[in-house]
Amino acid sequence: MKTRILAGLLASSILAGIAPALAGQAPFAASSPNIPVSSRDRVYAAEQFSNTVSVTDPATNTLLGVIRLGDPQPGNFSPLYRGQVLVHGMGFSPDKTTIAVVSIGSNSVTFIDTATNTVKHTTYIGRSPHEAFYTQDGKEVWVTVRGEDYISVIDTATYEEKTRIKVPNGPGMQIFSPDGKYGYICSSFVPETVVVDVASHQIVGHVKQESPFCPNIAATPDGQQVWFTLKDIGKTQVFNALPPFDLIRTIDTGPITNHVNFAANANGTFAYITIGGLNQVKVYRTDTFEQVATIPVDKLPHGIWPSGDGTRIYVGQENADRLAAIDTLTNKVVAQVPIGQAAQAVNYVPNAVPEGDGLANLQPLGLAGQTLHLALTPVAGKSEAMPTSVSLFDQGLLQVLQASVTGLGPKKPYLLALSNSPEGKGEIEPISAFMTNPAGSAIVNATGPIRQIVRSDAKAERRYLVILEGTAAQRGAVVQKQVLN
Known part of the structure; x- marks a missing residue:
């Protein structure tokens, strides 16, 4: 009887359009448990002209405040300036206690405690780093040093660079396979993506890009596909996440194709791609590559990340100073949250604040909201x-x-x-x-x-x-x- 009741409730919820998500969310494996949206979660956006990280409560879709990492111009031109410049890239630790924030202009990675919003350490690396992300075991942070030709590998125990991985010039972003075996690194200067064995730090695969400018890359939670965007020609390419890492599909997505990420729900797994020149988010099935939705958003959508249960996906709108929340079952914008200036990377961190209100050390938007x-x-x-x-x-x-x-x-x-x-x-x-x-x-x-x-x-x-x-x-x-x- 209980089984029939449960099946009936599930069927009713699907028909009503409120079906629960059934698979783990990126960047974790499909087998990972979903984490329902709550006020313990946080949505972070890195904002490059206000040099801030905005902090949003997804349960209420309200801005809680900003973490101020630097000053606006012209104060940050001083030779004695010690803050960060062009806050841009971002990744978070597997245990959800730390975000790593990359500042392009000051060549730095700032490690921030998610519970207290305090800076734990700042590591200075090579010229013009772009993105940072943790390996799945949490022991290393890989940073694409886009102004040079290597990945800076930072030891999370010491915050020091432990080694460098030589890659094609201008690495744009890296992401890891859900099982932690491979790192996928696209380039912003040459038309080549490489696959690196995480354990040995050795390149084990090559994928030809249709153009030289890839700013963003993401792996599906089932570990089968990798998608990367080509900002200069308005395309997105998909390749096999496993050897021989062969190209599967090239999709014409639109001018200023920015970031890509995934959300899994009862209807399947979907790729969401921000298209800056059209002010849209385009949605594609990952099994058939069919485009199933076009979502109008505000000016110049950039970073994008799913909630811990896949029911929402959050988009930073670079020229609008707002964060859009999209319902993934209806593919409609359900909230717009004011944030800092020129949002770049966006991260959704489930259970970032396991206890307390998580408001310590946050500041109001101030000038960043103008x-x-x-x-x-x-x-x-x-x-x-x-x-x-x-x-x-x-x-x-x-x-x-x-x-x-x-x-x-x-x-x-x-x-x-x-x-x-x-x-x-x-x-x-x-x-x-x-x-x-x-x-x-x-x-x-x-x-x-x-x-x-x-x-x-x-x-x-x-x-x-x-x-x-x-x-x-x-x-x-x-x-x-x-x-x-």
């Missing part, structure tokens, strides 16, 4: 292309400008500039020259008192953002102009 958002559209009228999003991240008197440029010609030079005319027909002052990628997109950065200019109440002083074809020496036509509010 950002102005603009948009640029084609000058030739309406277009089906997504508009270019521009965010001005407040640093005090200055702002860091970041434009997620889309809808331009592939592999061509352009200028982001200021004009004294809304149509870009007047005087032009270049801000930043850039080259689009093969998908006709680019991420463009600049620093200055730009908000004061583009929002000036004085008509004679106001300027307007535009994008022109060509270079500073040989300017072409205006192709995108600022949307006026």
Whole structure:
């Protein structure tokens, strides 16, 4: 009787669309137990312009505060500055007690206690590290040193670099097989992913990338597949997680394809991929590779991570300063949480705070919550292309400008500039020259008192953002102009 009742309840819950997740979640094995969402869990986002790590309670989808690892510009330009710069990558220990946060500009990995939000240690390594993650036994942290050609292997007992693993130039990210046997390392500078035997630190496999720029890689919980993204050409590739590590599928995902991760629920296991140029998360089955959903999100989605039970997946929206919570059964955004500036990596850590309220040493957002958002559209009228999003991240008197440029010609030079005319027909002052990628997109950065200019109440002083074809020496036509509010 109990068996029939249980089966009936399960069937009813599936029909009602509230079926429980049935498999372990990434980065753990499918055989691992699911951990229901609770206020003991934490969602962390690494934010590169406020130099903060935001801390969110997923049970209520509220920001609890930020861990401040550094100062905004121009304070962090000082030769005596000791904080972190460009907080970017992140991974967490298998026992869920520590997050390792990578800061690109200060060449560091900061180890933070999840229960108390305190820095336990900071390790300084090679040029421009990008991502860090723990081996499955928790004894090592592997850090991709993207500005060089190796993995820095840090001993978690001493926080010291114990060895280096030579890999192709510009390693982008590494992740491990759920059984802990293999490390998979893609490259951001050359078109090659390598597979490393964790025990021996020796390369045992090679996978050809369709392009040189891979920022992110993830392994399915069943240990069968590895997915990696190619940001420059808007594709995602899938290869066999086991020897001979052969390529299985290449998927056209869209401009500024950022991160990929997985969620398993009663309907199967699904890959969720953030597409910055389209402001979407695309969802694919891992068994048939069929795209089953397109989820609209806010500007420039980047990092992504599942909850401990696979019922939700969290997305950092880089140009929106918000964290989106997505229900994986309905594939709809169910919450938006304000966080710090320019979210990069996102980690969901189940049971990060086993006791207490976990609020110690957290600070309010403050200046990190102040950002102005603009948009640029084609000058030739309406277009089906997504508009270019521009965010001005407040640093005090200055702002860091970041434009997620889309809808331009592939592999061509352009200028982001200021004009004294809304149509870009007047005087032009270049801000930043850039080259689009093969998908006709680019991420463009600049620093200055730009908000004061583009929002000036004085008509004679106001300027307007535009994008022109060509270079500073040989300017072409205006192709995108600022949307006026």
